[in-house]
Every structure is written in C-alpha cells, then in structure tokens.
Amino acid sequence: MTAFAFLTAGAGALVAAVSALTLGFGSLAEPGPGFFPSVVGVVLAAAGARTGVSALRRTAVAPGTPALGAAGVRRILFMLASFVAWLLLLPFAGYVAATFVVAIAMGRTVGLEGWIRPVLLSAALAAALYLLFDVVFYVDLPRGVWG
Amino acid sequence: MLGFEELLRGFTIALQPVNLLAGFVGALVGTVVGVMPGLGPTAAMSLMLPFSVTYGPTAGIIMLAGVWYGAMYGGSTTSILVNIPGEAASVVTCLDGYQMARNGRAGAALAVAAAGSWVAGTLGILALQAFAPPLGKAALRFGPPEYLALMVFAFVVLSGLIGEEQAKGVLMLALGLFLGLVGVDPISGMPRFTFGPTVLVQGIDLLAIAVGLFGVAEVLGIAAAPYRPHLVEKVRLRSLYPNRDEVRRSVGPTLRGSALGFLMGLVPGPAPTLSTFIAYSLEKRMSKRPAEFGRGAVEGVAGPESALNGAVIGSLVPFLALGIPFSPTAAVMLAGLRMHNVEAGPMLFRNAPDVFWGFVAAMYLGNLMLLVLNLPLVGLFARIATIRPQVLVPVVSILCLVGAYSTRASVFDIWVMLAAGVAGFWFRRWGFPVAPLAIGMVLGPMTENNLRLTMQLLDGDITRIAWRPLAMAFLVAAGVFQVFVRRRARLTLTSEEKA
Numbered sequence: 001m002t003a004f005a006f007l008t009a010g011a012g013a014l015v016a017a018v019s020a021l022t023l024g025f026g027s028l029a030e031p032g033p034g035f036f037p038s039v040v041g042v043v044l045a046a047a048g049a050r051t052g053v054s055a056l057r058r059t060a061v062a063p064g065t066p067a068l069g070a071a072g073v074r075r076i077l078f079m080l081a082s083f084v085a086w087l088l089l090l091p092f093a094g095y096v097a098a099t100f101v102v103a104i105a106m107g108r109t110v111g112l113e114g115w116i117r118p119v120l121l122s123a124a125l126a127a128a129l130y131l132l133f134d135v136v137f138y139v140d141l142p143r144g145v146w147g
Numbered sequence: 148m149l150g151f152e153e154l155l156r157g158f159t160i161a162l163q164p165v166n167l168l169a170g171f172v173g174a175l176v177g178t179v180v181g182v183m184p185g186l187g188p189t190a191a192m193s194l195m196l197p198f199s200v201t202y203g204p205t206a207g208i209i210m211l212a213g214v215w216y217g218a219m220y221g222g223s224t225t226s227i228l229v230n231i232p233g234e235a236a237s238v239v240t241c242l243d244g245y246q247m248a249r250n251g252r253a254g255a256a257l258a259v260a261a262a263g264s265w266v267a268g269t270l271g272i273l274a275l276q277a278f279a280p281p282l283g284k285a286a287l288r289f290g291p292p293e294y295l296a297l298m299v300f301a302f303v304v305l306s307g308l309i310g311e312e313q314a315k316g317v318l319m320l321a322l323g324l325f326l327g328l329v330g331v332d333p334i335s336g337m338p339r340f341t342f343g344p345t346v347l348v349q350g351i352d353l354l355a356i357a358v359g360l361f362g363v364a365e366v367l368g369i370a371a372a373p374y375r376p377h378l379v380e381k382v383r384l385r386s387l388y389p390n391r392d393e394v395r396r397s398v399g400p401t402l403r404g405s406a407l408g409f410l411m412g413l414v415p416g417p418a419p420t421l422s423t424f425i426a427y428s429l430e431k432r433m434s435k436r437p438a439e440f441g442r443g444a445v446e447g448v449a450g451p452e453s454a455l456n457g458a459v460i461g462s463l464v465p466f467l468a469l470g471i472p473f474s475p476t477a478a479v480m481l482a483g484l485r486m487h488n489v490e491a492g493p494m495l496f497r498n499a500p501d502v503f504w505g506f507v508a509a510m511y512l513g514n515l516m517l518l519v520l521n522l523p524l525v526g527l528f529a530r531i532a533t534i535r536p537q538v539l540v541p542v543v544s545i546l547c548l549v550g551a552y553s554t555r556a557s558v559f560d561i562w563v564m565l566a567a568g569v570a571g572f573w574f575r576r577w578g579f580p581v582a583p584l585a586i587g588m589v590l591g592p593m594t595e596n597n598l599r600l601t602m603q604l605l606d607g608d609i610t611r612i613a614w615r616p617l618a619m620a621f622l623v624a625a626g627v628f629q630v631f632v633r634r635r636a637r638l639t640l641t642s643e644e645k646a
Contacts, residue, residue: 040328080367080569110540
C-alpha cells in the first residue's frame with residue numbers, strides 16, 4: 001500500500017507537470033485545457049504523499065481484514081484468468097458458449113464439488129442469459145461461429 | 148398544492164404498463180440484489196442500464212430507482228434473519244433485528260422494518276415532491292461560482308466522512324476526477340491523457356469502473372475468503388404481525404427516523420449508512436429502556452430502517468434539482484438519464500416534466516409494491532441470502548462481464564472493468580473508500596467546466612468569490628464541516644460500528 005500511495009503521488013506530480021507544460025495551462029483569467037488537470041495532479045500528489053507517510057507508520061491492511069493466504073491468492077488468480085478467458089473466447093465461441101465454459105471453471109475455482117453441479121449451474125446460467133438478451137431484450141452480444 | 152395536478156398526470160404516466168413493469172422489475176431485482184451478498188445496488192444498477200435504455204427515459208429511471216430502493220428493503224431482510232447485512236446501510240439493523248429474530252420475533256421485526264420503510268419512503272416522496280421543484284427553480288439562478296462552491300463542499304464532506312483517513316478519501320476523489328478527465332476536452336477539443344488516437348479518446352466509461360469497483364472487487368473478495376455457513380431463522384407468515392406493544396413502541400422511532408433520514412439525505416456524503424447509525428444512537432438515548440438495545444429492542448429496528456429509506460429519498464433531491472450526484476448510485480442514474488439526452492438539474496422540471504412527475508408517482512407505487520412483495524416472499528428472499536458463494540461467484544462474475552460489455556459493445560470496457568475490479572479489491576483491503584472515486588469521475592467534467600467559467604467570470608482573482616454570498620455560504624459550510632463536524636461524525640460512526 002505504501003508503494004501504491006507513493007506511486008500515485010509521483011503520478012500526480014507527473015500529471016500536473018504534463019498538463020501544465022504540454023496541454024496549456026492558460027492564465028488564471030483564461031484557464032486552458034491543462035489548468036484543471038494540473039490542479040487535480042497537485043491534489044493527487046499531496047494526498048498520495050500524505051497517505052504514504054502515514055502508511056509507513058502503520059500496518060498496511062485495514063483492521064479486521066482476514067489474511068489472504070496462498071489459497072486465496074491462487075483462487076483470485078484463477079478467477080482473473082477465467083475473466084480473461086471469457087473475453088478471449090467471446091469472438092469465436094459467442095457469449096453463450098463462452099459463458100458455459102468459463103462459469104464451469106469459476107465454479108470449480110471457488111470449490112463447487114464434482115462436475116455435475118458446476119455443469120448444471122453453467123448450463124442454467126448460459127440459458128438464462130440467452131433468454132434475457134436474445135429473446136426478451138434484443139441486446140446485441142457477439143455470437144461467434146454460431147451466427 | 149404541492150403540484151397536485153402534475154402528480155395526477157404523473158400517475159397516468161407511471162401507470163402505463165411499460166412503466167409499471169419497469170418499476171416492478173426494478174423493485175424485484177433490487178430486492179434480490181439487496182439480499183445477495185456480493186452485488187450491491189451500484190453494480191446492479193450499472194448492469195441494468197442496457198435494459199433500462201430500451202424503453203425510454205421515464206421507464207429507465209423508474210427501473211433504476213426501483214433497484215436502488217428494493218436493495219434497501221432486501222438488505223434489512225438478511226440483517227434480521229441471517230445476521231448478514233446485504234448492504235453497508237443495513238449493518239445497524241443486525242444489532243437488534245437479529246436479536247429479535249432469536250427471541251422468536253423475526254416476523255414482527257420484518258414487519259416493523261417494512262412498514263417503517265414504507266412510511267419513511269412515502270413521507271420522503273411527499274417532501275421530495277414539495278422541495279425539489281422550488282429548489283430547482285432557485286438553482287436556475289446559480290452561476291458557475293455557486294456550483295463550484297457547492298462541489299467543493301461536497302468534496303470536503305465526501306472525503307471527510309467515508310473511510311478512516313481523510314487523505315485516503317481525497318486520494319480516491321482526485322483519482323476519480325482524473326479518470327473523468329481522460330478523453331477529449333469539450334472546450335478546446337484537445338485530447339488529454341489518451342496516449343495518441345486510442346480508444347481512450349472516447350473517455351473511460353463510468354459504468355465499467357462502477358461494475359469493477361462494486362461488482363468484480365466484491366466477487367474477488369468472496370472468492371478469496373474461506374466459506375462459512377449461516378443459520379437462518381425460520382419465519383411463518385402467521386408470526387408476521389407485531390403485537391400491540393411493538394406497534395406502539397415503533398411509531399415514534401419511525402417518524403423521527405423518517406425526518407432525520409430525509410434531512411441527512413439532502414447533504415452530500417454517505418447519508419443512507421450514516422443516518423442509520425445516528426438514528427440508532429438517537430433512539431437509544433431517547434429510550435426509557437436503553438438496556439434493551441442490542442437485545443432485541445423494536446425501536447432499534449424501526450428507527451434506522453426508516454432513516455435509511457428517508458435518506459435514500461432525500462438524496463434524490465439534490466440529484467434531481469441540482470443535477471449533482473452525491474452518491475455512486477445517483478451517479479449511475481445520471482449516466483442512465485444521459486443516455487436519453489435527459490439532463491438532471493434545474494432544467495429537468497421545465498424540459499422533461501413528464502420524467503420528473505412520472506418518476507415521483509412511480510416512487511409511490513414502487514414503495515407500495517415493495518411492501519406487498521416483501522412480506523409474503525420474505526422466506527424466499529432469506530433463502531437467497533444463504534446461497535453459497537460457490538454458486539454466487541460464477542453467476543455474479545458472468546453478469547459483470549456481460550453487463551460491462553453490453554453498455555457500449557466494447558471489449559476495452561471489459562479490460563477497464565477488470566482493472567477496476569483488481570484495484571477495488573486492494574483498495575478495500577487497504578482501507579481506501581471507493582465511493583469518492585466513482586463520484587469524482589462524474590463530477591470531474593462538471594467541476595472543471597464550472598472552475599473555468601468561474602475563473603473567467605472573476606477575472607482570475609478567486610478571492611472575488613467573497614462577493615457572491617451564496618457561493619461563500621457553501622465555502623463557509625465546507626470550512627465549518629472540516630473543522631468542527633468531521634471529527635465528531637466520524638467518531639460516532641466508528642464507535643457505533645464497534646458496539
């Protein structure tokens with residue numbers, strides 16, 4: 001967290017400098033496109049530095065937060081991988097098939113036992129989405145090879 | 148009186164099948180969302196936007212308000228039956244509501260909560276109907292300095308009240324303001340922070356950010372935590388009626404809570420959550436039997452529940468009349484209206500009176516629908532609260548993916564959502580409040596516009612703002628808040644949380 005705070009402080013300073021120099025600060029009476037961004041950048045830098053300094057003195061994690069643990073980290077990474085997989089499958093497989101496959105993976109990741117339950121859940125979810133988007137609301141989602 | 152004729156016309160609008168259906172669907176989805184851990188009203192409303200767009204602005208805003216409102220009802224159900232607050236605003240209801248349930252008075256607690264919500268909601272809409280149009284008319288005379296000062300006031304309150312440290316709130320707010328800036332500067336037409344002619348030229352979508360911060364981040368949190376089963380208190384419909392003593396003891400807290408909540412809702416900040424804490428300590432202080440609090444005092448359910456609904460309605464007043472959203476939920480509603488080129492604010496009453504009055508009438512109806520919907524179906528909703536995270540996580544994740552994509556049909560938005568989700572997960576662990584980020588994103592462009600115009604108007608000398616009494620009043624209020632109120636308000640918030 002300390003790193004994040006100081007990083008934002010640096011980024012804020014950078015934003016302020018870039019906006020003032022390249023976007024055009026204008027004058028106080030005629031503010032240019034860089035005027036407000038540099039104000040925001042300065043505030044960001046100050047707040048980042050302030051949180052960073054106070055984080056140095058205290059524990060980073062908010063009180064009462066359970067520890068993450070190796071298993072927790074693994075589950076989060078698996079979840080993120082599933083999200084990205086849906087995104088990559090979308091253009092080829094279409095949203096129904098992508099949902100079916102990815103939801104199984106997600107169910108397994110968070111500990112849905114066996115294969116029958118996650119498969120049933122995914123099938124129900126994909127069918128519900130199809131009904132909702134294709135039949136009731138006509139929201140256009142990519143269908144992939146299914147046309 | 149109170150725009151009675153307009154209200155009648157509003158009812159003819161709200162009773163149109165499309166709008167009625169929109170209200171019903173919104174209320175139902177909202178209740179489910181409120182009951183379900185892992186998906187709050189902000190994320191749910193963002194996900195509903197593509198649907199709400201289909202049927203015009205009135206149906207859209209009715210549906211979104213129904214979700215918001217339903218979530219508040221649903222949140223109390225799980226607090227009472229399962230001791231899980233579905234929303235942050237329902238934490239207080241757990242204290243006495245769950246104890247009542249353990250004493251075998253679950254039905255009475257639910258009925259008191261629902262009735263209190265209904266009374267507060269109805270009184271709140273009455274007040275909204277009375278106050279919003281005149282406030283809107285008064286706001287027509289606001290110039291850029293007044294708006295700028297009002298936003299400064301909002302920023303001070305927002306960053307000061309949410310989270311444990313003001314610097315963290317300011318950081319999130321500034322980050323939001325910055326994200327709102329990315330894209331083409333509307334005045335000079337110059338692209339800013341887009342790294343050349345990339346997708347960023349169109350700006351970063353608030354909805355993708357909201358779904359990430361309030362949906363994906365929650366899902367990741369649930370997935371990371373070990374699973375613990377919950378016990379549900381059984382409710383029979385027969386036991387729904389509170390006895391005479393419980394009714395008598397709830398009247399005062401309900402009325403006090405309604406008024407307190409509505410007034411707090413008018414002020415920017417996390418009014419709904421905060422008002423429940425304040426109502427609780429108020430009732431405890433006023434009670435002749437303070438020792439009963441925490442052991443199942445009916446006042447401890449009636450007061451906060453009414454305050455919560457009063458605050459939700461109250462916070463709609465500045466949103467509708469001034470066009471400034473002070474909460475992430477209001478920000479999403481603003482985005483929904485903008486998709487129809489309807490702008491909330493002073494001009495709403497003149498340009499789109501049908502939207503406003505149809506909305507007001509729909510709120511009366513929706514409130515009634517929720518009361519009718521919630522009492523008989525309470526057992527079903529309670530079961531939703533105990534859905535295992537193993538089932539919840541895949542469903543909510545897929546909804547987030549589909550929802551973020553379908554708003555603009557953009558794959559880029561999904562990446563934005565994922566990034567916001569990961570960031571939001573860590574923000575929560577580090578104690579950074581995420582609400583100011585979402586609000587900052589919406590207020591960024593408004594703030595910049597008003598700042599530029601103010602500087603031009605005052606010839607670059609910001610001290611001349613002292614000659615604008617109203618703007619000065621907002622700035623003084625911000626100063627007073629920062630120096631006197633902030634610390635005390637935060638103290639009550641944290642000490643009640645620990646209790």
